[in-house]
Amino acid sequence: MAVIAAMLFGTRDTMPPEADIAQNTSYTVVIDPAHGGGDWGVNVHGIMEKDINLKAAKLIKLKLEKANAGITVVLTRDNDSFLTDAARAGFANSKKASLFIxxxxxxxANPQAEGYKVYYSAGDNIAGPAGREVLDWTRVQLYHIGESMKLAAFISQYMQASLIPESGAGANAEANSAVAGKYRKEQSAALASLxxxxxxxxxxxxxxxxxxxxLSYLKDEKTLNTMAYHIKEAISYFLKDKK
Ligand SMILES: [Zn+2]
Structure with a gap:
């Protein structure tokens, strides 16, 4: 019955299988809570982006490490401190991490616009010559654009799943708490932070x-948790797929 429902409504069969990676493989993942210190990021009536970013990053770390014995998650900052983009990138590179989020x-500009977005760096915006040895370090992301695009697609796909309330038996309660009205969007852009x-x-x-x-779901621990859960699932799936 569940299979028929999935075929009719195209819900679960568009999703990769539940993914936690094997325990005998070890990965380092860098989660970067953007902004910090005197750099607040977006500030709306005292609700500061830097604080929500840090809260979400800590939730993702907690969930990833709990679900996967083989994953070590390092945060670029775990307190309210300022770091440059170059410092964050350098830190991630020094960890030889498998991915960076x-x-x-x-x-x-339009306050009606809502929803999450996932970006990867656009290769066509970085005019680098071919050959790794002659690239300067700011262009090094060029070598990972295909994988970055894949990671963006996985995160979009898993976050999109939170749109779909699952009523089938045995479904994961955490995954089912819907974050309503969100849309899937992975885009390429010139991203200084990458x-x-x-x-x-x-x-x-x-x-x-x-x-x-x-604003209401980002302030709410429960919905922030749901988003963190889906990002964690996407990371697990990406690493499993890489193996
Ligand atoms: Zn920001």
Missing amino acids: SIHCDYS EGVDMPAVVVELGNLNNSND
Whole structure:
């Protein structure tokens, strides 16, 4: 019955299988809570992006390490401190991490605009000569664009799943708490914060802080947890797929 429902409605069969990677493989993942210190990021009535980014990053770390014995998650900052983009990239590179996710919240010129976005760096915006040895370090992301695109697609796909309330028996309760009204969008862009990151890397904008719906779910521990859960699932799946 569940299979028929999935065929009819195209829900679960568009999803990769539940993914936790094997325990005998070890990976380092870098989660980057963007902004910090005197750099607040978006600030809407005292609700600051830097704080939400840090909260979300800590939730993702907790969930990833709990679910996967083989994954070590390091945060570029675990307190309210300022770091340059270059320092974040250099830190991630020094860890020889398998992937890098920069967590942001957005501000839209149109306050009606809502939803998360996932970005990867656009190769066509970086005019680098061919051959790794002659690239300067800010262009090193060029080598990972294919994998970065894949990671962005996985994160979008898993976050999109939170749109679909699953009523089938045995489904994961945490995964089912819907974050309503969100859309899938992975985009390429010129992303200064991913320059110099020598591994698959994406920027996740969790939502628009000046949109009232987005603001309410980003302030709510429960919905923030749901988003963290889906990002964790996407990371697990990406690493499993890489193996
Ligand atoms: Zn930001």
